[in-house]
Amino acid sequence: MTSDLDRHDQASRREDTRQDAPDASCDAAPVVLLVEDDGLLLMEAADTLAEAGFTVLEAPHADQALKVLESRPDVEVLMTDVDMPLGSMNGFALARLVSRRWPRLPVLVVSGMGSPGPHDMPPGARFIPKPYAPSALVRTLHDTVRRAA
Numbered sequence: 001m002t003s004d005l006d007r008h009d010q011a012s013r014r015e016d017t018r019q020d021a022p023d024a025s026c027d028a029a030p031v032v033l034l035v036e037d038d039g040l041l042l043m044e045a046a047d048t049l050a051e052a053g054f055t056v057l058e059a060p061h062a063d064q065a066l067k068v069l070e071s072r073p074d075v076e077v078l079m080t081d082v083d084m085p086l087g088s089m090n091g092f093a094l095a096r097l098v099s100r101r102w103p104r105l106p107v108l109v110v111s112g113m114g115s116p117g118p119h120d121m122p123p124g125a126r127f128i129p130k131p132y133a134p135s136a137l138v139r140t141l142h143d144t145v146r147r148a149a
Helices: 004-019 039-051 062-071 091-101 134-148
Strands: 031-035 055-059 077-081 107-111 126-129
Touching: 031 039, 031 062, 039 055, 039 134, 055 062, 062 077, 062 091, 077 091, 077 134, 091 107, 107 134, 126 134
Parallel strands: 031 055, 031 077, 077 107, 107 126
Antiparallel strands: none
């Protein structure tokens, strides 16, 4: 059962993401590939990004993310979690591989397991720790897409 406080919190988060959404004069919605193995976190992040004006593609692990990237040249930014037990690699390995294969594709890595080590992230990739505020995620992704344009 949802309490009034929960509804208020959800409404506040939606308002936060709307304030960070691109204005109506922007071209097409940026396409983000969201890689997250936790179904609830995937759904929450996807909803946040969609409400902020992104087109969201979802993958539950790195192997599926690579298939999406091979079939969708319109992906403009990759957002990946680090710890993903399914698939052949974690998010850091995915970020490094994507950086080599698609060097113009910006990468955002998120994790609740600590900060990256000196060789975990590819050059130019950004990192934000979990839990993150929805508005911070939206701002970071918009900034990442703008910097890559």
